[in-house]
Amino acid sequence: MSESKICIKLVVHDLNDPESVICPMIFNLDDMVKLRRLGVCGILAGTLPFAAQQNIFLTIPLKLMVEETIWLVLNGYAELQLIQGPMTSLMTNILETKGDELFKLARDKLLRSFDLQRQYKKEQHALKLQKLGIDPARDNSSANNKLIESSLFVETPNDSLTLQYCHQGKSPIDPTLDSMLLNLLISNYSNWNNYLLYQSLKSQNYVMSPGGRFGGLFIAYPGDPLRYHSHLTIDNALDYYNDPIDFISLTSGARLGTAVKKLWVIGGVKDENSSTNKANDIQLNQPETLLTKRNDTSFFSIEWAGFG
Amino acid sequence: MADVGNITGKKSVKKPSKKSRNKTHKDNNITNELSNDNDDLIQQAADSDLEDDALGQDWSEIAKLNKKNAQLIIPKRGEKDYEPDGTNIQELLLYRAREAMFDALSNSARGGIVKNEVKAVYIPNKHSALVLNPKGTFLQTMGNVDNDDNFWLNFNEFLYLAERGTVIPYCLKLTSTSTDKLYEDDNLLPLGIEDIYAFFKTQHEMDQFSVFAHLKRLGFVVNRISAKDTTYYSNLKQNFLKSATHSVFKQITSLFISQKTNMFNALFYNPLHFKFIKYTSTPQIYRKLKHLIPHAWVPKNLYQLQDSKREFINQKSKGNFLELTYNVWKPQTNYKKKNTNLPDYQVLVYNKNDNKQHFPTNDDLKHIFASLNYKFEFLDEVDDEFEWDKHSYINGVSRSVVLKQTQKKKTNLSKPNIQSKPVKNQSKKFRPPSTTSHAKQMRRLKNGYRSFLLAVMDNGIISFLKISEADLGSEDVWYVPTTQSKIKKTQYQYKKRQSPKSNTTTDGTGKLV
Numbered sequence: 036m037s038e039s040k041i042c043i044k045l046v047v048h049d050l051n052d053p054e055s056v057i058c059p060m061i062f063n064l065d066d067m068v069k070l071r072r073l074g075v076c077g078i079l080a081g082t083l084p085f086a087a088q089q090n091i092f093l094t095i096p097l098k099l100m101v102e103e104t105i106w107l108v109l110n111g112y113a114e115l116q117l118i119q120g121p122m123t124s125l126m127t128n129i130l131e132t133k134g135d136e137l138f139k140l141a142r143d144k145l146l147r148s149f150d151l152q153r154q155y156k157k158e159q160h161a162l163k164l165q166k167l168g169i170d171p172a173r174d175n176s177s178a179n180n181k182l183i184e185s186s187l188f189v190e191t192p193n194d195s196l197t198l199q200y201c202h203q204g205k206s207p208i209d210p211t212l213d214s215m216l217l218n219l220l221i222s223n224y225s226n227w228n229n230y231l232l233y234q235s236l237k238s239q240n241y242v243m244s245p246g247g248r249f250g251g252l253f254i255a256y257p258g259d260p261l262r263y264h265s266h267l268t269i270d271n272a273l274d275y276y277n278d279p280i281d282f283i284s285l286t287s288g289a290r291l292g293t294a295v296k297k298l299w300v301i302g303g304v305k306d307e308n309s310s311t312n313k314a315n316d317i318q319l320n321q322p323e324t325l326l327t328k329r330n331d332t333s334f335f336s337i338e339w340a341g342f343g
Numbered sequence: 344m345a346d347v348g349n350i351t352g353k354k355s356v357k358k359p360s361k362k363s364r365n366k367t368h369k370d371n372n373i374t375n376e377l378s379n380d381n382d383d384l385i386q387q388a389a390d391s392d393l394e395d396d397a398l399g400q401d402w403s404e405i406a407k408l409n410k411k412n413a414q415l416i417i418p419k420r421g422e423k424d425y426e427p428d429g430t431n432i433q434e435l436l437l438y439r440a441r442e443a444m445f446d447a448l449s450n451s452a453r454g455g456i457v458k459n460e461v462k463a464v465y466i467p468n469k470h471s472a473l474v475l476n477p478k479g480t481f482l483q484t485m486g487n488v489d490n491d492d493n494f495w496l497n498f499n500e501f502l503y504l505a506e507r508g509t510v511i512p513y514c515l516k517l518t519s520t521s522t523d524k525l526y527e528d529d530n531l532l533p534l535g536i537e538d539i540y541a542f543f544k545t546q547h548e549m550d551q552f553s554v555f556a557h558l559k560r561l562g563f564v565v566n567r568i569s570a571k572d573t574t575y576y577s578n579l580k581q582n583f584l585k586s587a588t589h590s591v592f593k594q595i596t597s598l599f600i601s602q603k604t605n606m607f608n609a610l611f612y613n614p615l616h617f618k619f620i621k622y623t624s625t626p627q628i629y630r631k632l633k634h635l636i637p638h639a640w641v642p643k644n645l646y647q648l649q650d651s652k653r654e655f656i657n658q659k660s661k662g663n664f665l666e667l668t669y670n671v672w673k674p675q676t677n678y679k680k681k682n683t684n685l686p687d688y689q690v691l692v693y694n695k696n697d698n699k700q701h702f703p704t705n706d707d708l709k710h711i712f713a714s715l716n717y718k719f720e721f722l723d724e725v726d727d728e729f730e731w732d733k734h735s736y737i738n739g740v741s742r743s744v745v746l747k748q749t750q751k752k753k754t755n756l757s758k759p760n761i762q763s764k765p766v767k768n769q770s771k772k773f774r775p776p777s778t779t780s781h782a783k784q785m786r787r788l789k790n791g792y793r794s795f796l797l798a799v800m801d802n803g804i805i806s807f808l809k810i811s812e813a814d815l816g817s818e819d820v821w822y823v824p825t826t827q828s829k830i831k832k833t834q835y836q837y838k839k840r841q842s843p844k845s846n847t848t849t850d851g852t853g854k855l856v
Binding site for chain 1: 423424425426427433436437440441444445447448449451452453454455456457458460467468503505506507508511512514516517529532533534535536537538540541542543544545546547549553556557560561562695696697698699799801802803804806
């Protein structure tokens with residue numbers, strides 16, 4: 036079971052320095068497929084090598100929102116893989132012990148790919164010659180082989196060869212570490228109330244993606260964004276009993292929502308103790324405390340009526 | 344107070360067109376999607392909705408592309424449905440869309456062939472990469488050579504080029520071997536993209552990289568801002584006496600200016616006022632009213648710019664202000680890495696979700712505006728023949744002089760160097776055709792003066808905002824009837840020809856503030 040979990044990479048150089056916490060990413064395509072099925076999309080951010088001059092179609096790394104990451108971990112779909120820096124010492128440690136082994140691995144992989152390519156190219160060449168009516172057995176010039184050698188493809192892989200070793204000798208799941216990392220992420224990039232909004236919408240089968248462009252926290256899709264338009268812009272979570280709703284933000288949010296064909300949604304967590312609770316750290320041993328809170332959220336949608 | 348008037352939401356920096364035919368075709372696609380310059384806010388919002396849909400694009404088209412024609416077309420986004428209705432056909436379509444997407448992702452091999460392989464070795468303690476056999480077009484705009492003739496890529500360039508497959512990334516297996524064997528093949532361990540991302544030291548650094556890569560993919564030349572950059576401000580060694588007298592002078596005048604408005608207000612609101620002055624026309628009233636509007640002073644020409652820069656340097660305020668990140672140049676053939684011309688844009692990177700960062704405050708903005716150092720586009724408007732090379736300085740020497748000197752060194756080269764001309768042509772090409780005073784005024788009101796781009800990072804989605812200094816108070820926006828009888832006559836005739844109902848607001852300029 037634990038093997039099929041999605042692996043979220045989290046680079047933290049110094050656990051005491053919040054600046055060095057880098058947002059969670061995914062580098063594995065199979066993991067991405069699993070995420071899609073769960074209705075978590077993330078944002079692709081890397082250059083797509085064969086269409087490198089555009090920004091619409093991108094490739095790995097897949098950047099995940101903090102709320103997505105927490106939801107995946109709390110529900111047991113994913114595990115956090117901490118890559119703890121400083122990277123220079125981490126890398127030298129790994130390379131000193133495993134350097135030769137890794138080198139051999141990389142070299143073997145490269146040679147194997149070269150062999151396959153050579154074979155493929157020779158077959159293609161032979162087919163071409165056959166079409167022209169030349170006996171391929173006779174054509175065995177060294178020049179041809181040289182050409183093939185120089186046109187072999189060297190690939191840069193998505194995943195890392197070395198970093199898989201930085202976890203050896205550690206227990207696979209360490210709840211206290213995980214909860215500490217999640218708290219670190221939340222305190223850096225969001226807050227727990229925002230997460231509860233996410234969780235509540237997720238339980239209603241919405242797919243969320245970042246909504247800064249629409250003046251909100253998320254935009255919500257009714258299904259996979261590949262096939263469906265988004266319907267909602269969700270604003271940052273309100274403190275349900277205390278926060279005022281600003282009239283100007285109300286009109287601007289609703290007005291913008293009309294123009295982009297989205298409802299403007301505000302929501303809050305209806306927990307009278309929330310102001311005292313939200314700063315508290317969560318413990319992963321009792322994820323129920325967070326998971327059961329999904330009924331405590333309340334949403335309001337605001338629409339420009341365009342009446343009269 | 345610095346007036347921050349125009350905050351224009353821009354989805355993306357417009358991509359300037361290139362020469363090659365294939366590429367212009369592609370450009371058309373992009374600019375069609377991006378052309379939202381003159382639209383109002385609602386239109387922009389609607390536009391960005393379209394781009395939102397680009398988040399879930401139609402990957403089936405790009406999956407069909409192979410290496411040969413990938414440069415030709417960027418596929419349009421596909422059709423979408425309103426919401427899932429549980430039918431099989433929707434399931435099938437979704438399945439196909441996902442299939443296409445993951446096919447495209449897994450079939451996009453990154454790298455190069457052995458013959459053209461460029462090896463870049465990451466050196467951890469320098470946080471940059473050494474290129475063993477530098478070759479390729481990227482040399483024109485990226486990297487730098489140190490005193491030992493080693494070619495270095497900074498970390499942004501290294502990762503960007505590795506992602507494209509232009510360089511193959513390596514690290515050293517053993518750092519302690521003898522120097523002649525250090526960069527042998529047997530000591531080079533290939534890196535994956537994941538490894539390189541793990542070398543980012545802070546989230547902010549990664550956000551900056553994302554913006555860098557985004558702009559590079561659009562074809563811009565991007566470099567980090569440094570103190571050694573070419574500047575429009577010549578006096579590196581400041582004359583203390585001059586600056587001192589200047590500041591004293593400035594203080595006196597500013598005192599006078601603030602007093603003047605107060606005095607004027609007192610006079611204006613005094614009922615006796617109307618006993619002395621008779622108002623016979625509307626513009627007369629407007630002109631008087633204008634004095635009542637307080638507005639910030641913004642530099643509008645090169646001398647005022649240099650003045651404000653001098654002031655800024657003198658009173659370089661303490662405190663931690665946000666600093667601009669990148670210089671950005673439009674794609675150009677005569678870009679010189681050593682003696683750059685002034686950039687076309689300057690960019691500040693800001694992560695919206697980072698709780699430790701904040702949107703630029705008023706003080707931040709003042710600081711940023713004062714430290715701006717680019718081809719101020721509003722100067723081009725004042726003077727069509729503005730030559731930036733003469734007005735930009737490298738180490739206190741005018742750039743045109745520096746270029747001449749370097750050219751002299753290269754006299755062996757037979758071809759005469761055609762420089763600065765293409766730039767001029769370019770600037771002419773992008774000028775909108777209408778140059779009536781009214782159009783110019785509208786442009787001033789809309790675009791403002793000094794400006795910079797704010798790249799807002801939201802979990803991997805980048806939005807660009809243009810923030811510019813505005814001066815709305817000093818523009819006369821009302822309609823002024825011309826006093827010359829000749830023109831009056833023609834206008835009268837013109838009105839006659841029009842239908843009688845267009846009476847008071849016929850002229851487009853009849854707009855009041």
